[in-house]
Amino acid sequence: MNRILILGGGVGGTLTANLLARRLGRRIKRGEATITVVDWTGNHVYQPGFMYIAFGGEKADGLQRPERGLLDKRVELVVGEIAKVEEVAREVTLTDGRTLPYDYLVLATGSRITPDEIPHFAEEAHHFYNAQAALRLRHALDAFSGGRIVVAIAGMPYKCPPAPLEVSLLIEAELRQRGLRTQSEIHFCSPIGRAFTIEPVSEMVTPILAEKGVELHTFFNVETIDPERKVIQSLEGEELPYDLLILVPPHHGAQFLIDSGLAPAPGGWLPTDRRTLQVGGRPNVFALGDATDLPLSKAGSTAHFEAPVVAERIAASVNGRGARVKQGSYEGKVICFFEVGDGKGTLLQFDYDHPPQPPTPNRVWHLGKLVFNKAYWHTVPQGRV
Amino acid sequence: MTATLTAPAVTRTIDARGSFCPGPLMELIRAIRESQVGDVLAVYSSDAGSRTDIPKWVEKAGHRLVGVETRDGYDEIVVEKLR
8 A cells, every 4th residue: 555645735645645646646536645734724825916915916715725626536525734754653633533544744834924923013014924914014014104214124935035125115106106116225135145135036136126116125035023113133233123023934834744753843844865856865755846855946936846856756766667857856846926016026936956047027918917816726726827 | 174263073964975956055054044143064066166166155144154075075164163
């Protein structure tokens, strides 16, 4: 028997399950293999849409669908919260006491935000990493009538590295359109010595920030908020005052991964082989998406391009053959859109060996992103793109 | 090694080779946050920008650059957490 247990019903878990169902269809029919996805809500959430809630283009209801409807009918879905992975017994325990045995384990458990790590975050700062917070930010922007907006980062790694830059530029465009730009300042705090980690992207976006009057602060890693004085303080010892604060919250891997001894504290990121996606050298345990410790974007796109590698490796093992060299090795491929405001965007496409060369921002890539937001439900989870 | 007065033992190694996003410096900052004062971190980076980015950040953040060494296709940059 080949029991494949996939923890997490996001992009990576869902796509891996569907690809494996196709590859192992005959074995599933003969009762030689099972594929089970465990998800704690039973709802599949399209997280890249959250930012668009903050800018009025999306609503929370449109960003989630029942996970069952996205899974191949040969995949079993279990809705429950995971308590622990018991490696010796090869089983996963849920908080309600159920146990799920496995022969292959796929950890697609994503990342979780922990704003409470920064004192006063809840009352002072906004973010856009869930639907509720993004809507709260929308309301704050609606109420904003001028002043100093600061966009900064309170912990790394975080989901979707371009997002805070995109938010700065989208706010700039919105304030201009609302006639509030002259009485407003926008400050973007980069954790590193330039606007963005990837140099060609930084070279593309820095003149846009300058042209639009978004002030760039480099080497500014937010450490604390002083609510009395309304300033943020950086790890590097600097301060910056704000009227409206938008802060990327700290992110961590799932707590049960730390509790199970699979991922080190405090980060909780799984030690993952950059090519095979195996966890800590274990031949039957794989990780993908945000859950890994790979030095790549934490983004759905990463999981999207990792899932076929995990599926190939498990299918090969179940079928008693070696993994195909090309299909069974992840090359670090990531593709993501980058909004720059005023209805324009660009595209970042890169892998371990090739940095991105973003095209000059234009309307096509902005519209491409909007189309992708809608087309996602019919393409990515099913492995059609 | 360059800029080496004393070379303390490395307590943690960060292999950020092949990293374009979020980048070796971000990996180092993350590790510094998780480390104790006195820890010595070695970053492996194949991104040429790290040779200038990381020393600049180390100086601004008040830590100590122990040294930078070019290896086979990558740089090893060693940093001691001072505060």
